[in-house]
Amino acid sequence: MGRVILGHILWAFMQVGAAHGQQIQSSGTFVADSFKIGEPVEYILTAKYPKSREVIFPDSSFNYAPFEYLRKSYLSTTRADSVFAYDSVIYELTSFEIDQVQYLDLPVFLLSSNDSIEIKTPPDSIYLTELIPVVYDSLELKPNTSFLDVPFAINYPYITIGVVVLLVVSLALYLIFEKTIRKKLLIRKLRRDFEKFTASFERGINDIRKNTGPKVTEDTVAVWKRYMERLENRPYTKLTTKEILSSGLDDKLKDSLKGIDRNIYGSQNIEDLYRNFEVLEDFTQERYLRKVNEVKNG
Numbered sequence: 001m002g003r004v005i006l007g008h009i010l011w012a013f014m015q016v017g018a019a020h021g022q023q024i025q026s027s028g029t030f031v032a033d034s035f036k037i038g039e040p041v042e043y044i045l046t047a048k049y050p051k052s053r054e055v056i057f058p059d060s061s062f063n064y065a066p067f068e069y070l071r072k073s074y075l076s077t078t079r080a081d082s083v084f085a086y087d088s089v090i091y092e093l094t095s096f097e098i099d100q101v102q103y104l105d106l107p108v109f110l111l112s113s114n115d116s117i118e119i120k121t122p123p124d125s126i127y128l129t130e131l132i133p134v135v136y137d138s139l140e141l142k143p144n145t146s147f148l149d150v151p152f153a154i155n156y157p158y159i160t161i162g163v164v165v166l167l168v169v170s171l172a173l174y175l176i177f178e179k180t181i182r183k184k185l186l187i188r189k190l191r192r193d194f195e196k197f198t199a200s201f202e203r204g205i206n207d208i209r210k211n212t213g214p215k216v217t218e219d220t221v222a223v224w225k226r227y228m229e230r231l232e233n234r235p236y237t238k239l240t241t242k243e244i245l246s247s248g249l250d251d252k253l254k255d256s257l258k259g260i261d262r263n264i265y266g267s268q269n270i271e272d273l274y275r276n277f278e279v280l281e282d283f284t285q286e287r288y289l290r291k292v293n294e295v296k297n298g
Contacts, residue, residue, distance in 0.1 A: 024049045026108045026121040034127040037098070040070055041126060043091045047108045047119070048084050054111045055119075057089045066102050067093040101125050186295050190231075194288045197227040201284075205277050214264040217273070221260060224280055231284075231291055253283050 024047070031042040049055045060069050075088040095102055105123035109116040174181065204220030225236040236244065241261050245254050256276040263273050 024053070024055070024108075024110055024119050026119050028104065028106050028121045029124045030104075030126040032126065034129050035095070036129045036131060037096055038094055040092050040094050041067075043067075043093055043104060043106070043124075044075070044088060045091065045106050045108065045121065046086070046088045048086055049108075049110065050083065051080055051085045055085075055087065056109050056111060056116070057087070058106050058108075062106075064091075064093060064104070064106075066097040066099065067095045067104060070094055095128075098128065100128050100130075102128060183295055183298070187292055190288065190292055190295070193227070193230060194285075197223070197284070198281075201227075201277075201281060205274065205281075208273060208277065217260060217263050220277065221264075224284065227284065228287070231287060253279065256280050256283075 026045065026047045028043060028045045031044060035041040045057060047055050047057070057072075058064075059072075062069070070092040072089055072091045075090055079086040091106070093104075103123045103125050105121045107118045107121055109118055200223045201220065204216070204223055207216045208220060222237070225239075228234070229236040241257050245257060256279040259272060259276040260280075263276075
């Protein structure tokens with residue numbers, strides 16, 4: 001590399017020495033013939049000028065387009081003969097342009113008392129080495145539509161964390177709203193049980209209208225006893241009518257139960273029997289609503 005740089009410097013001095021008619025001469029040349037994008041490249045700028053004058057070279061603030069400035073260094077101290085002085089500077093540059101041939105002509109500046117004079121330098125060129133060949137429009141692309149089977153990956157740690165978080169949140173919500181949830185579930189159970197009782201009881205009353213036999217009447221009373229047993233947690237199915245009446249029920253219900261018993265063991269007018277069952281139904285609905293209010297306010 002030192003021999004190459006020295007050769008370029010000697011060539012530059014020969015060029016400037018060939019023109020004795022000009023007092024100030026400058027020349028610039030790239031050390032290499034080619035470079036790659038982004039790769040540093042060296043450029044030597046040489047100036048010949050009278051010893052009595054002062055010349056300066058471009059610094060980092062200068063526009064080096066299409067190149068970018070990296071650094072500079074002086075090749076050696078100023079050399080001089082009896083008339084002229086000789087200076088050389090090595091610039092390290094780089095470029096990201098894609099032009100195949102790139103040019104550079106750095107000037108030098110002659111200082112005067114109030115200003116500076118720009119001394120032009122003949123341009124030098126360097127070739128860009130292409131790393132990727134140009135793809136021409138005439139090329140046809142061959143599509144690849146084959147199916148690529150990608151295995152399904154299960155992220156077990158995230159799934160585990162998600163399940164744990166869901167369980168913790170659910171447990172926290174349950175503990176906070178446990179009482180309210182229990183009440184709503186119990187009221188819903190009471191409502192569904194009452195609806196089933198009402199449907200069965202209505203079918204029994206309709207059967208009584210068609211057949212006043214004691215068996216139909218007894219079965220309908222059994223439907224009522226089973227429901228009241230679930231509603232009030234008392235053994236209605238194991239109690240006789242007399243035992244039920246002795247538990248403190250109101251007079252209307254007592255009269256109705258006695259009338260229903262007379263139908264089972266004797267005979268009774270169908271309309272009177274039907275009214276007795278209506279009283280029984282109204283009493284059951286009242287007890288159901290009382291139970292629902294107890295749960296809501298409990």
